[in-house]
Amino acid sequence: MMPVTKHDIIVIGGSAGSIPVVSAILDGLSPSLNVPVIIVLHRQRNVNSEMTRIFQSKSRKIKVTEPEDKEPVLPGHIYLAPQNYHLLVEQEKCFSLDYSEQVHFSRPSIDVTFESIANVYGSKTLGILLSGANKDGTNGVEYILQHKGKVLVQDPATAEYPAMVRFAIEKCSEVIVYSPDELVQYIANVSTNNA
Amino acid sequence: MPHRKSEITEQELNDLLSLIKQVYGYDFTGYSKASLLRRFQKVMDDAKMKTAYDLRFYLTNDRKHFDWFLQTVTVNVTEMFRDPGFYKAVREKVIQRLATYPIIKIWHAGCSTGEEVFSMAILLHEAGLLERTKIYATDINPANLEKAKKGIMPLQQMKDYTFNYQQSGGNRDFADYYTARYNGALIRKELRDNIVFAQHNLVTDGMFNEFQLICCRNVLIYFEKELQNRVISLFEESLSSLGYLALGIKESLLFTEVRNKFEPVDLKNKIFRKKQ
Known part of the structure; x- marks a missing residue:
């Protein structure tokens, strides 16, 4: 299936069991990617993390970076939410970091980033929710849909931890449920045909 | 059913910031809006307010509640030897x-x-x-x-x-x-x-x-x-x-x-x- 909507941003949320799927999605991205891709993963706090390196396989031409506060959100870049901060996007399309309370025991929280991006990009938002064991993400998915954006969620049957996507599917009937292969294919198409 | 009880637009936020600046002397107008929107939503959720109008009324008519508002709207999360x-x-x-x-x-x-x-x-x-x-x-x-x-x-x-x-x-x-x-x-x-x-x-x-x-x-x-x-x-x-x-x-x-x-x-x- 070819995507028909033009997306201005792709935001991916995942927790336990999501890293292989994120890796596959990144591998499928076109080198001529012309939208920003933002990844929010639940991570441990106050320990050194090698996460950006995990995603930085040699075959990938696009670098994965953790944005700093007020860094511009640029097309063709892949951003990973830093540990221990919520990641927000301002109307002027730069990042803001936020060290407020955890949401669903999480900072970064998927809900927080999804909602903030929907506020700025509205119907041009493409949200992806992957494997995970808690409730984070569902409110954000709903918020993107309320703003006429599009949301794909990983088929719970294929998720190592299905709870997170199940919550979202139960609450939001408009989400599209895809297997990891279908997700990779869809996002690869977006990244090549989104001109 | 929407998960959020309260809604506030950026315009309503800006109006409230002007009010707070005038009445209380605290100037939040240069603060990042993405984060402030979340803080104001938290204030409204905690106080069970549904609209920005409720919050406006609350701030205009009850000065003694401002301390609570300030405490809730500012981020006070910290830890020892953070990072x-x-x-x-x-x-x-x-x-x-x-x-x-x-x-x-x-x-x-x-x-x-x-x-x-x-x-x-x-x-x-x-x-x-x-x-x-x-x-x-x-x-x-x-x-x-x-x-x-x-x-x-x-x-x-x-x-x-x-x-x-x-x-x-x-x-x-x-x-x-x-x-x-x-x-x-x-x-x-x-x-x-x-x-x-x-x-x-x-x-x-x-x-x-x-x-x-x-x-x-x-x-x-x-x-x-x-x-x-x-x-x-x-x-x-x-x-x-x-x-x-x-x-x-x-x-x-x-x-x-x-x-x-x-x-x-x-x-x-x-x-x-x-x-x-």
Whole structure:
């Protein structure tokens, strides 16, 4: 299936069991990617993390970076939410970091980033929710849909931890449920045909 | 059913910010809007308000509720030895340089409830410098300062803080720095003696002394670029020549106008030094 909507941003949320799927999605991205891709993963706090390196396989031409506060959100870049901060996007399309309370025991929280991006990009938002064991993400998915954006969620049957996507599917009937292969294919198409 | 009970638009937010500025003198207009929208939604959810009009009514007609509002709208999350790698860098790259000054003056701007100030006091104590140091710890929020003055942390946090302390290169017995009482941990008085807690609003208040080190961590992230520029200029003016500026590890001078007035000491941990 070819995507028909033009997306201005792709935001991916995942927790336990999501890293292989994120890796596959990144591998499928076109080198001529012309939208920003933002990844929010639940991570441990106050320990050194090698996460950006995990995603930085040699075959990938696009670098994965953790944005700093007020860094511009640029097309063709892949951003990973830093540990221990919520990641927000301002109307002027730069990042803001936020060290407020955890949401669903999480900072970064998927809900927080999804909602903030929907506020700025509205119907041009493409949200992806992957494997995970808690409730984070569902409110954000709903918020993107309320703003006429599009949301794909990983088929719970294929998720190592299905709870997170199940919550979202139960609450939001408009989400599209895809297997990891279908997700990779869809996002690869977006990244090549989104001109 | 929408998950959120309250909704507020950016326009409504801006109107409320004008009102708060006029009536209470607190100027949040230069704050980052994405974060403020969340804070205002939290205020409204906590107070069970459905619309921005409810909040407007509440703020206009009931001044005594403003303290609660201020407490809820500002972010007061903090911890001791937050980002242990930062404190390790301070130990290794800053503290010994400070030792060359006969009297050391430090400004901790946006100190919240004091956890990071006490962490700095411990570093200075271990380097034998605390006795000739004066730390000015300021915050916008008087309730935070009252808490900080008491020097009591929740006891259940001390396990995490001990871990952070050790990660920061601390090798003494962390339990010697506090007294456990009921559910609280009281930071030892000697560590708090040279700290002055005072109210200071980075938006409206100016310079008040000259410092060898200014610590302002995870405060600028709540400001828009223009306000960031103003506040970093204030820091620059308040630093002695070759004085140090320490920010949060995801805060950058790169996107500010005054970046050329500083040179990096530790880029990863966001420690800078004012050029001569």
